[in-house]
Amino acid sequence: MARSVAGDEDDIVIAGMAVEAPGGVDDVDDFWSALAESRELIGPFPRDREWPLREMFGLGRVEGWASVADAGGFLTGATEFDPRFFGITPREAVAMDPQQRVALRVAWRALEHAGINPTTVEHSEVGCFMGASFTEYGPRVGEVNEHSGYRAVGTALGAVAGRISHCLGLMGPSVTVDTACASSLTAVHQAAAAIRSGECDWALAGGVCVMGSPGAFYEFAKSHALADDGHLRAYSASATGTVWGEGAGVVVLESESRARALGHRIYARLLASRINHNGKGAPIAVPSAHAQEALVRRTIDAAGIDPRLVGLVEGHGTGTPVGDPLELTALCNTYGADARRGPRLGSVKTNVGHAQAAAGMLGLIKVVLCGASGHIVPSLYGNEPSPAVDWSATGLRLATELEPWEAPDGVRYAAVSSFGVAGTNAHAILAMPVLEDTDA
Incomplete structure (x- = not known):
């Protein structure tokens, strides 16, 4: 079946997007430059997260374990956040999983990239579907500490999407999706289905990963699936394993008819x-x-x-x-x-x-x-x-x-x-x- 170049008014289209990636990348222009220039944005482990680096880098000397290279794709701005801009108190912000913080600001930028003023969408039937997975950020909920009272929401995966909907006043479906490494594409799939079914007029969809602990490195060191030299060589004869990273991306999805009526740029159709x-x-x-x-x-x-x-x-x-x-x-x-x-x-x-x-x-x-x-x-x-x-x-x-x-x-x-x-x-x-x- 052939499709027309002009598309169909019922097609779901991407009308805006935003991204944060390792190496200080915080907008799509920087991201494109890095990709076009073949830049590798992987770098050494952050030294400000209180991770047990000495133990990690010594795992290769433990029987049954592989070594961990001092390399990963880490967000340089993961600890940066302006809570008052989003109507959040500093005390609550500290108790929030950084994935909530990063997702919130990337969603805001995605709206701006689409030409939508984020302050004008309150009370709209807009969906929010975000991919996110487990985190070990902060102290345990089941103990007395200075963050008690904020940890139930601060640690909930559902609050990754929920924070965005709450801050922007979106009243469509708000869902955090966890299908592990397939989470963000699953979120796009679900968002598109929600628009087609009339559950929401349009939607934000994306994914976020900020590692609250180095747990992924421990798991793959035990299964000998980490790159031994800190370089991820996909589909290459010299590939030795993966390198864990962080990042976030959000797209604005809507029907093609809506995009054209509002004069939004159509970046792509989700066929x-x-x-x-x-x-x-x-x-x-x-x-x-x-x-x-x-x-x-x-x-x-x-x-x-x-x-x-x-x-x-x-x-x-x-x-x-x-x-x-x-x-x-x-x-x-x-x-x-x-x-x-x-x-x-x-x-x-x-x-x-x-x-x-x-x-x-x-x-x-x-x-x-x-x-x-x-x-x-x-x-x-x-x-x-x-x-x-x-x-x-x-x-x-x-x-x-x-x-x-x-x-x-x-x-x-x-x-x-x-x-x-x-x-x-x-x-x-x-x-x-x-x-x-x-x-x-």
Whole structure:
């Protein structure tokens, strides 16, 4: 089924976005510059979080454990917040999970990016769907301390979306989604469904990850799945594991008819999104190429496009020796099935690390910025492709340089994947109209 370049008034579109990423990146222009310039934003562990760094860096000397490199994708502004701007007392702000703080300010910026004054949306039927996962920030709730009385909301995952809705006065559905690393794409999927069903007029959707503890590094050091040198080399022959990171991203979603009526810029159309699970079989944390391939095929069918039109696939790409080969197999069987032509493949994780619940959103915003500029950015460390698949038999190619992105039918098509450690998989297909190209 062919889709028109003009789109459909019932399409869900992205009308604005905002991002925070490692390396001091706090807006989409900075993010685009970092991606286009092939900058790696991974750096040493922060020294102001009271983490047991000496113990962490010594784990490699403990039997059964792997070493932890002094590297991660950390938000430099994670401890910065102006509570009074958002009507929050300083005492309550200290008790809030930093994920609530970061998500709140990124949501505000997303509205501004869409040309919407955040102070004018109170009492509106606007949804808020945010991906977020576990945190170990602050003292335990079950003890007496100076933050008691604020910790119930301060530690609740539901308050990540709830804070945004409360601050802005949004009265549509407000949901925090936790499907682990698939959380933010799942949030986009649910937000789009809520708009289509009439639950809300439009919505904010995104994800956030600020690590309240170094727990993720301990877990993957024990399972020998961390990069031994602190570099995340997705889909590369030299990949040794993942590197954990932080980040946040929010997009403004609405129907195309609403966007056009209000004069909002249409950055991209969400042609289709789908969610599934790996099912039973391997251990819960082990990905499934079969489930991923089935998900991609269902999403392509729902989008109603020829998969050969997809010019860019933003993969999950964690750099792990188990996950990447399985994902490559699924992608080669779908988007790479025609050996004569296929999309470029990359992962923003090579730049910023694996931002967990926010990872899919950072990848989605990367894709939208590529579409807006008409260029595909390189995926770092892609010059030595993984030997897990026969690259000569597939149309899939790793993106290794900044290159023009052609749009033969007037639209640039892209796909984004995100897979959770608990078995949930998410996939989305986007279309970016060339006719509305401007600087990102």
